[in-house]
Amino acid sequence: MRHISVVLVLFLAMCQTAPQDQTQEETPTNSDQTMAPTRLIGSVQVLDETLTSLVAPDAQLEVLAxxxxWSEGPVWVSSGGFLLFSDVPTNRIxxxxxxxxxxxxxxxxGYTGTVERGGETGSNGLxxxxxGNLIIAQHGDRRVARLSTSVLEPQPVYETITEQYDGKRYNSPNDLVYRSDGTLYFTDPPxxxxxxxxxPAKELDFQGVYSVSPNGTVxxxxxxxxxxxGLAFSPDESTLYVANSDPERAIWMAYDVLPDGRISNGRVFFDATELVEQGLPGLPDGLKVDESGNLFATGPGGVLIISPEGVHLGTINTTQATANCAFGGDGSLLYITADMLLLRIQLLTKGAIL
Known part of the structure; x- marks a missing residue:
C-alpha cells in the first residue's frame, strides 16, 4: 500500500510539472493588416459634407516609397496582389x-531605341x-504597346497596338482606359x-484623344x-472625362459616349484654373471614378474629389504636384503617384479593380 502511494505521489508530481503543450492555438492575426507607415504627409480638405462618406477627414496619407x-500611371494587378507604376524620366516601371x-x-x-535622345522617354499611363495583359503608353517609342510576356514573369518585350494616325506618328501617348467592349481610349499630348x-520630330499639328477598336481601327x-x-469613364460608360493639363485652361471635359464609341457634346465639367492661379502645385492629370460616379482627379493641390454633378467636394492634399491615382486592394485603397512619392490612403468608397 505504501509503495502504491509513493508511485501515485510521484505520478501526480510529474503531471503538475510537465511542460505545457507547445502546439496550443495562438491568437489569430489579421492577414490583411498593413504595416505601420514610416511617414505620413498631407491632409484631407473637406469642402462639402458629402465628402465624409467617401473618405474620413482624418484618414492618413501614407508614404509607401x-x-x-516623376512617378506616374499606377495600376493594381489583382492576379499578383501588387501595384505597378511608371517613373517616366528613368524609363522604368x-x-x-x-x-x-x-x-x-x-x-x-517606354523607349526601346538605341540612339540616345532627350525628353521624358519612359512609360506613362498603364x-x-x-x-490581364499590361497595356502601356510609351512616351519614347511614341506608341501604345502591349507587354508580350505575363505580368507575373515580365520581360521588356513589347508588341505595338498603335503607333500612328493617318500615316503620322503620335506625339507621345500619355494615358489610357478600356471601355467594356474592348475599345481602348488614349490621349496624346507632346x-x-x-x-x-x-x-522638329512632331508630326501631328494637334493633341488628340483617340480610340482603338478590338480589330485595330483607330x-x-x-x-x-x-x-x-488623364481620362476615365463614368460607371455606366455614358460619359468620358478628359483632363486638360494646361495652366491657362486647367479643366476637365465631359463627353457623351455614343453607342458606336464616338464622343459628342463636349463641355467643361470642372474648371480648376483659379486653383492654379492660387499657386497650388499640379495640373489636371490622371483620374479615376468610384462606383458612385465621383471623380478622384489629380490636379492643383493633390487629388480633387468631384461629384458626378461637378461639385468640388474636397481635396486629398498631397503637398506636391500629383500625377495620377488608382484603386487597389478590394477597391477601397487609393494609390497616388505624386512627384517623387508613392502614396496610399484608405477610402470609405470603392472603385473598380481592373
Missing amino acids: EGFD YKWMQDSEFSVFLEPS TLDSE YGLEFRMSD QLLESTMSRPN
Missing part, C-alpha cells in the same frame, strides 16, 4: 507589394486589358517630345484640347 523622378521593397519591374519601359510643341475623337491627359 520615395526617391523617384516599378513594382510595389505589401511587406516587400519596391523593385524595378521593367526597364526599358492599364490592363480583359485578359510631353514625351524633347521640345514638346516645337519639337479613330480620332477629339483634336481641339491643348493638353489632353
Whole structure:
C-alpha cells in the first residue's frame, strides 16, 4: 500500500510539472493588416459634407516609397496582389507589394531605341486589358504597346497596338482606359517630345484623344484640347472625362459616349484654373471614378474629389504636384503617384479593380 502511494505521489508530481503543450492555438492575426507607415504627409480638405462618406477627414496619407523622378500611371494587378507604376524620366516601371521593397519591374519601359535622345522617354499611363495583359503608353517609342510576356514573369518585350494616325506618328501617348467592349481610349499630348510643341520630330499639328477598336481601327475623337491627359469613364460608360493639363485652361471635359464609341457634346465639367492661379502645385492629370460616379482627379493641390454633378467636394492634399491615382486592394485603397512619392490612403468608397 505504501509503495502504491509513493508511485501515485510521484505520478501526480510529474503531471503538475510537465511542460505545457507547445502546439496550443495562438491568437489569430489579421492577414490583411498593413504595416505601420514610416511617414505620413498631407491632409484631407473637406469642402462639402458629402465628402465624409467617401473618405474620413482624418484618414492618413501614407508614404509607401520615395526617391523617384516623376512617378506616374499606377495600376493594381489583382492576379499578383501588387501595384505597378511608371517613373517616366528613368524609363522604368516599378513594382510595389505589401511587406516587400519596391523593385524595378521593367526597364526599358517606354523607349526601346538605341540612339540616345532627350525628353521624358519612359512609360506613362498603364492599364490592363480583359485578359490581364499590361497595356502601356510609351512616351519614347511614341506608341501604345502591349507587354508580350505575363505580368507575373515580365520581360521588356513589347508588341505595338498603335503607333500612328493617318500615316503620322503620335506625339507621345500619355494615358489610357478600356471601355467594356474592348475599345481602348488614349490621349496624346507632346510631353514625351524633347521640345514638346516645337519639337522638329512632331508630326501631328494637334493633341488628340483617340480610340482603338478590338480589330485595330483607330479613330480620332477629339483634336481641339491643348493638353489632353488623364481620362476615365463614368460607371455606366455614358460619359468620358478628359483632363486638360494646361495652366491657362486647367479643366476637365465631359463627353457623351455614343453607342458606336464616338464622343459628342463636349463641355467643361470642372474648371480648376483659379486653383492654379492660387499657386497650388499640379495640373489636371490622371483620374479615376468610384462606383458612385465621383471623380478622384489629380490636379492643383493633390487629388480633387468631384461629384458626378461637378461639385468640388474636397481635396486629398498631397503637398506636391500629383500625377495620377488608382484603386487597389478590394477597391477601397487609393494609390497616388505624386512627384517623387508613392502614396496610399484608405477610402470609405470603392472603385473598380481592373
